[in-house]
Amino acid sequence: xxxxxxxxxxxxxxxxxxxxxxxxxxxxxxxxxxxxxxxxxxxxxxxxxxxxxxxxxxxxxxxxxxxxxxxxxxxxxxxxxxxxxxxxxxxxxxxxxxxxxxxxxxxxxxxxxxxxxxxxxxxxxxxxxxxxxxxxxxxxxxxxxxxxxxxxxxxxxxxxxxxxxxxxxxxxxxxxxxxxxxxxxxxxxxxxxxxxxxxxxxxxxxxxxxxxxxxxxxxxxxxxxxxxxxxxxxxxxxxxxxxxxxxxxxxxxxxxxxxxxxxxxxxxxxxxxxxxxxxxxxxxxxxxxxxxxxxxxxxxxxxxxxxxxxxxxxxxxxxxxxxxxxxxxxxxxxxxxxxxxxxxxxxxxxxxxxxxxxxxxxxxxxxxxxxxxxxxxxxxxxxxxxxxxxxxxxxxxxxxxxxxxxxxxxxxxxxxxxxxxxxxxxxxxxxxxxxxxxxxxxxxxxxxxxxxxxxxxxxxxxxxxxxxxxxxxxxxxxxxxxxxxxxxxxxxxxxxxxxxxxxx
Amino acid sequence: xxxxxxxxxxxxxxxxxxxxxxxxxxxxxxxxxxxxxxxxxxxxxxxxxxxxxxxxxxxxxxxxxxxxxxxxxxxxxxxxxxxxxxxxxxxxxxxxxxxxxxxxxxxxxxxxxxxxxxxxxxxxxxxxxxxxxxxxxxxxxxxxxxxxxxxxxxxxxxxxxxxxxxxxxxxxxxxxxxxxxxxxxxxxxxxxxxxxxxx
Numbered sequence: 001x002x003x004x005x006x007x008x009x010x011x012x013x014x015x016x017x018x019x020x021x022x023x024x025x026x027x028x029x030x031x032x033x034x035x036x037x038x039x040x041x042x043x044x045x046x047x048x049x050x051x052x053x054x055x056x057x058x059x060x061x062x063x064x065x066x067x068x069x070x071x072x073x074x075x076x077x078x079x080x081x082x083x084x085x086x087x088x089x090x091x092x093x094x095x096x097x098x099x100x101x102x103x104x105x106x107x108x109x110x111x112x113x114x115x116x117x118x119x120x121x122x123x124x125x126x127x128x129x130x131x132x133x134x135x136x137x138x139x140x141x142x143x144x145x146x147x148x149x150x151x152x153x154x155x156x157x158x159x160x161x162x163x164x165x166x167x168x169x170x171x172x173x174x175x176x177x178x179x180x181x182x183x184x185x186x187x188x189x190x191x192x193x194x195x196x197x198x199x200x201x202x203x204x205x206x207x208x209x210x211x212x213x214x215x216x217x218x219x220x221x222x223x224x225x226x227x228x229x230x231x232x233x234x235x236x237x238x239x240x241x242x243x244x245x246x247x248x249x250x251x252x253x254x255x256x257x258x259x260x261x262x263x264x265x266x267x268x269x270x271x272x273x274x275x276x277x278x279x280x281x282x283x284x285x286x287x288x289x290x291x292x293x294x295x296x297x298x299x300x301x302x303x304x305x306x307x308x309x310x311x312x313x314x315x316x317x318x319x320x321x322x323x324x325x326x327x328x329x330x331x332x333x334x335x336x337x338x339x340x341x342x343x344x345x346x347x348x349x350x351x352x353x354x355x356x357x358x359x360x361x362x363x364x365x366x367x368x369x370x371x372x373x374x375x376x377x378x379x380x381x382x383x384x385x386x387x388x389x390x391x392x393x394x395x396x397x398x399x400x401x402x403x404x405x406x407x408x409x410x411x412x413x414x415x416x417x418x419x420x421x422x423x424x425x426x427x428x429x430x431x432x433x434x435x436x437x438x439x440x441x442x443x444x445x446x447x448x449x450x451x452x453x454x455x456x457x458x459x460x461x462x463x464x465x466x467x468x469x470x471x472x473x474x475x476x477x478x479x480x481x482x483x484x485x486x487x488x489x490x491x492x493x494x495x496x497x498x499x500x501x502x503x504x
Numbered sequence: 505x506x507x508x509x510x511x512x513x514x515x516x517x518x519x520x521x522x523x524x525x526x527x528x529x530x531x532x533x534x535x536x537x538x539x540x541x542x543x544x545x546x547x548x549x550x551x552x553x554x555x556x557x558x559x560x561x562x563x564x565x566x567x568x569x570x571x572x573x574x575x576x577x578x579x580x581x582x583x584x585x586x587x588x589x590x591x592x593x594x595x596x597x598x599x600x601x602x603x604x605x606x607x608x609x610x611x612x613x614x615x616x617x618x619x620x621x622x623x624x625x626x627x628x629x630x631x632x633x634x635x636x637x638x639x640x641x642x643x644x645x646x647x648x649x650x651x652x653x654x655x656x657x658x659x660x661x662x663x664x665x666x667x668x669x670x671x672x673x674x675x676x677x678x679x680x681x682x683x684x685x686x687x688x689x690x691x692x693x694x695x696x697x698x699x700x701x702x703x
Contacts, residue, residue, distance in 0.1 A: 019655065026662075066648040107666045114659050121652065133652045140656055144663035159667075 011065040011072035014051040014080070015120055021047045022113040029106035037106045041095040044109040045088055048116060052084035062480050064126065068188050071126035078477035079123040079256035082333050086248035087116045089340045092448040094241035097347055101355070103149055103239060112245065115141035119253035123260070126483070128177045128187040131257065135173070135221070139166050142250060146238040158237025165230045169220035176213025183207040190483045192265035208272055214261065215276055221254040224314060225283035228307050232295075235303035240355065243299055244343035247306050248336045255332050259317060259325045263481035270320040277318040282413060284311030289420040297357050298346055301424060302339075305383065308421050309335050315414055316398045319405045325478040327397045330471050334394040334463075338383045341456025344449045345376045350442045359428060364437025372441075373432045375457050382460040384425035385418050390463035397471060512552060519545035532578045540571045557634040 009016065025047070029040055055077050062073035091109065098104045118138025125131035143166060147159020181187055183206040184195045199207055220227040235243045262273055288308025295301040313335070316328030349356040366373040382389035385396075395418060402411040444450060522545065525538040543566045550559035632640075642650050 067645045069648050137656050140659045
């Protein structure tokens, strides 16, 4: 690598800006104390917005930086912008919630910023080391956020569970990475892509073992069945604003990372990993749909809903084409915005200053708060995939890709499980409209929460006006996940062959 | 040459003895102290191999941080160590089997790696020390990873503070600034006390 200059770092500018301003905000927070938190939220929002705007300043072709460990291109831009939107929404939702719940501590937005930084680094990782480091930066911040309500037993439990199982999955990923390194001698994505065609026999088997370990770890991060067991407890135990954040941003980042890993260095081994993804997808759709039926608490239900939605998005990944990846990212973006609206409504559920948890607390909402009930109903219709709302298009394009790739059984199975899952979404609507009415909720005051709900509703309803635009953008983005035709600035690919010669 | 051999055997034997002591001594504090001794001897062995960086890291990180942390944990937590020692005889067979398996694995690995000359070490040029060579890649090729790892440590620190620190009100803390800026005029009242009257 030829020297680090400010100019040679330009693909990393948004991240650099974010690190520096977050560190400054941290110092300000330490000096000013917890009374400053509300303003800190606004400042963090500004930092995320500016980083997102800076993303537009870089050229759209793929560029490598920092010794080929960091890549920026359309795909990274697309994912980062989506993550920035998710983080912005979470910041808006959190600020008020923390005050209501007396959790107002300035470290909260700072930790969210570090998590965001980790996610940005995740989607830009083009080297297994930066992949792992970024994942850890993000996860560690999230563990702390999950346990943020430290006086509550459930929140501590959520944090601890997430931490222990997360550490286990990190261990799996590291073990997988070490196997990949052991059998190929390289860690960079483009180097791996150039070594993979030459692998055969034992070395291929060993390499695939490593890949499977990494995949298991990633499946944990996106909470795909059978690596989902942390999700319901963490979603329920964590403060609602943190749950909203969990449901939106980290999954999207983990999906982007998964797609970059599978589509990049493992492009030619698609027939090997496809089966695994199909398995994860089928299990997640089925378990998310059936286990969700038995839930009585709204956050637990949303946890199972997120599991089943991850299953749908994985159908797109299983297709192993740029169109499939695009459909998956498209699905995740729509899911993210719908979820943002749903969580805004969940946060409205307060009575006498206390947050409500049960689905039955919603009963008769159409009489006490008709506007809220209709809004919530629209979002529920959208997430269960009823046309003409946004959620329908997400599912439609994922199934379309599956059919185009000849995976009819998978598509049919997806449709069937989405019918099962529709039951629990529709049950909420039934509770709101046909059950005995209960006492009214507290009058909603938060402008931020209202605007998030309205925006998510508008997105769901108006999406039909130009559904293909977002899909087109996603397609253009995923065209560049492949690394085989790339020529990175410096190539360490030679090392692999040296190792090959000495080891045989 | 003979001096080297003597030093090597000295380090190695003290290390083995102290490692055995770690698991056999009754007093856990003594165990941790023996562990520290073992670390120092391992550092000595590394020094003999010319791996001065690893040796120093071993002393700084393991002795300075990890072992001291162990010592704190042992001294602060109320663990009944005599109960932990129960059933040594019962578990000994499993322990021995595991030990033998581990030894066999190590021997096999040793043969596989060094036995047929498959492993070739690359000579480092003499004018660059280990530490320099590491620094040269760590701060250039791997600067991104290095700095990001620093961020992770920062997050860990923030997390530990968020989850454990509580500001209790009504605690009287020492304020050095106040103490230094205290003047006799502000705090002392001088009374002229008359004889036989009291204050």
